[in-house]
Amino acid sequence: xxxxxxxxxxxxxxxxxxxxxxxxxxxxxxxxxxxxxxxxxxxxxxxxxxxxxxxxxxxxxxxxxxxxxxxxxxxxxxxxxxxxxxxxxxxxxxxxxxxxxxxxxxxxxxxxxxxxxxxxxxxxxxxxxxxxxxxxxxxxxxxxxxxxxxxxxxxxxxxxxxxxxxxxxxxxxxxxxxxxxxxxxxxxxxxxxxxxxxxxxxxxxxxxxxxxxxxxxxxxxxxxxxxxx
Amino acid sequence: xxxxxxxxxxxxxxxxxxxxxxxxxxxxxxxxxxxxxxxxxxxxxxxxxxxxxxxxxxxxxxxxxxxxxxxxxxxxxxxxxxxxxxxxxxxxxxxxxxxxxxxxxxxxxxxxxxxxxxxxxxxxxxxxxxxxxxxxxxxxxxxxxxxxxxxxxxxxxxxxxxxxxxxxxxxxxxxxxxxxxxxxxxxxxxxxxxxxxxxxxxxxxxxxxxxxxxxxxxxxxxxxxxxxx
DNA sequence: CAAATACTGCGATCGCTGTTCTCAGTAATA
DNA sequence: TATTACTGAGAACAGCGATCGCAGTATTTG
Numbered sequence: 001x002x003x004x005x006x007x008x009x010x011x012x013x014x015x016x017x018x019x020x021x022x023x024x025x026x027x028x029x030x031x032x033x034x035x036x037x038x039x040x041x042x043x044x045x046x047x048x049x050x051x052x053x054x055x056x057x058x059x060x061x062x063x064x065x066x067x068x069x070x071x072x073x074x075x076x077x078x079x080x081x082x083x084x085x086x087x088x089x090x091x092x093x094x095x096x097x098x099x100x101x102x103x104x105x106x107x108x109x110x111x112x113x114x115x116x117x118x119x120x121x122x123x124x125x126x127x128x129x130x131x132x133x134x135x136x137x138x139x140x141x142x143x144x145x146x147x148x149x150x151x152x153x154x155x156x157x158x159x160x161x162x163x164x165x166x167x168x169x170x171x172x173x174x175x176x177x178x179x180x181x182x183x184x185x186x187x188x189x190x191x192x193x194x195x196x197x198x199x200x201x202x203x204x205x206x207x208x209x210x211x212x213x214x215x216x217x218x219x220x221x222x223x224x225x226x227x228x229x
Numbered sequence: 230x231x232x233x234x235x236x237x238x239x240x241x242x243x244x245x246x247x248x249x250x251x252x253x254x255x256x257x258x259x260x261x262x263x264x265x266x267x268x269x270x271x272x273x274x275x276x277x278x279x280x281x282x283x284x285x286x287x288x289x290x291x292x293x294x295x296x297x298x299x300x301x302x303x304x305x306x307x308x309x310x311x312x313x314x315x316x317x318x319x320x321x322x323x324x325x326x327x328x329x330x331x332x333x334x335x336x337x338x339x340x341x342x343x344x345x346x347x348x349x350x351x352x353x354x355x356x357x358x359x360x361x362x363x364x365x366x367x368x369x370x371x372x373x374x375x376x377x378x379x380x381x382x383x384x385x386x387x388x389x390x391x392x393x394x395x396x397x398x399x400x401x402x403x404x405x406x407x408x409x410x411x412x413x414x415x416x417x418x419x420x421x422x423x424x425x426x427x428x429x430x431x432x433x434x435x436x437x438x439x440x441x442x443x444x445x446x447x448x449x450x451x452x453x454x455x456x457x458x
Numbered sequence: 459c460a461a462a463t464a465c466t467g468c469g470a471t472c473g474c475t476g477t478t479c480t481c482a483g484t485a486a487t488a
Numbered sequence: 489t490a491t492t493a494c495t496g497a498g499a500a501c502a503g504c505g506a507t508c509g510c511a512g513t514a515t516t517t518g
Contacts, residue, residue, distance in 0.1 A: 018465025247494025
């Protein structure tokens with residue numbers, strides 16, 4: 001009756017009555033993450049995950065109500081890879097910048113995070129992450145709602161930069177060249193002079209190479225603007 | 230031979246030889262957008278689009294090589310709804326803020342834009358948008374790569390705020406209450422004291438109500454930080 | 459101890475998806 | 489007129505998420 005729109009984590013992992021399950025949610029999640037890391041989110045189908053575990057698709061539904069549940073589990077599992085161990089300095093900008101760096105690293109390690117069909121519901125690890133971010137923000141005089149919004153914007157920056165860095169990684173030698181040429185092909189000289197110009201210049205310079213440094217600078221600048229001194 | 234990784238727009242809409250096509254890409258795109266606006270991206274299947282047009286799924290492949298092509302067409306079509314008509318003031322921050330506002334309005338009108346499986350390749354309208362943004366940035370002394378990155382970040386802010394505004398719209402009377410309660414349910418009092426506190430305060434105050442105003446403030450602040458005076 | 463109960467594994471199957479094959483029909487070209 | 493290049497669309501294929509039903513098993517209850 002109340003099992004609609006419940007997160008995975010609110011449902012018990014196993015009942016108390018029958019035979020012990022042969023697998024755990026953690027195992028299934030690990031298998032799914034392995035598939036996603038190797039072959040993308042497309043490869044995370046109930047059938048392929050089941051095959052990876054040596055069972056049938058139907059069996060997985062004993063552990064997970066829907067595929068989206070599995071995706072939630074995956075997202076929360078890798079959220080656990082974000083390093084929350086570093087001691088807080090008391091400077092919200094600095095502490096959040098460090099946190100964002102760690103979060104971005106996780107995104108680079110698991111590119112499929114950017115392709116999730118919907119914002120994953122946050123599980124235990126996600127909650128720990130949020131709590132940590134709020135703790136870092138505590139020294140500021142921001143009201144609670146603004147704190148939440150700040151964390152949201154920080155996450156947005158993380159995904160934004162992770163996206164561009166991954167995009168840049170995928171065009172190996174000359175970054176953006178593939179994309180640039182396809183852009184240039186359709187940019188009309190007279191209709192889009194600035195795009196053409198920007199692309200021409202972009203292939204000359206490499207000032208835009210170190211996107212991570214840009215990320216660090218950007219995050220600090222944005223946070224500084226948002227958090228009262 | 231060269232028809233792989235080509236955008237839809239590089240392929241001719243029709244050949245020169247046979248009978249005239251009974252439909253146009255624009256018609257198909259319009260039908261798909263109608264479906265997406267009404268029932269979400271899920272409803273945009275080749276079958277349902279075909280049914281909407283009174284034909285079979287296979288016929289659509291005369292107009293479009295793949296479903297992703299259709300999604301590109303949809304994205305570019307609504308990109309055309311972004312207002313580029315307002316004259317530029319010469320102040321990049323102001324002009325880009327106005328542009329971002331219009332872009333966000335389009336996102337609110339077509340929520341499925343946020344759920345596209347991958348960044349859409351930009352077509353004619355997307356190019357016009359980019360060109361317009363670059364023109365607004367022209368008075369600044371930013372180098373070209375930084376201009377591109379600024380536009381990228383602006384787009385990120387647009388999608389970020391569109392997401393939160395849409396999320397807020399979906400929980401009607403007491404914004405965020407549904408989300409908040411499900412959050413609170415799993416937030417452990419001793420493990421996540423700040424989340425609990427933030428949620429408690431959040432239901433009292435309504436300082437966070439006008440997200441659009443927050444958006445405008447935020448965009449201007451971020452842009453001001455990025456664009457040299 | 460035995461009966462009832464609540465669970466697990468999973469083959470079979472449903473309805474749906476994107477996409478391709480194939481072929482009849484049509485219009486422009488040679 | 490013959491050739492060529494196109495269009496429409498029914499049929500079909502592989503893969504998808506999800507459900508049903510049943511055999512088997514461990515725990516609880518009488």
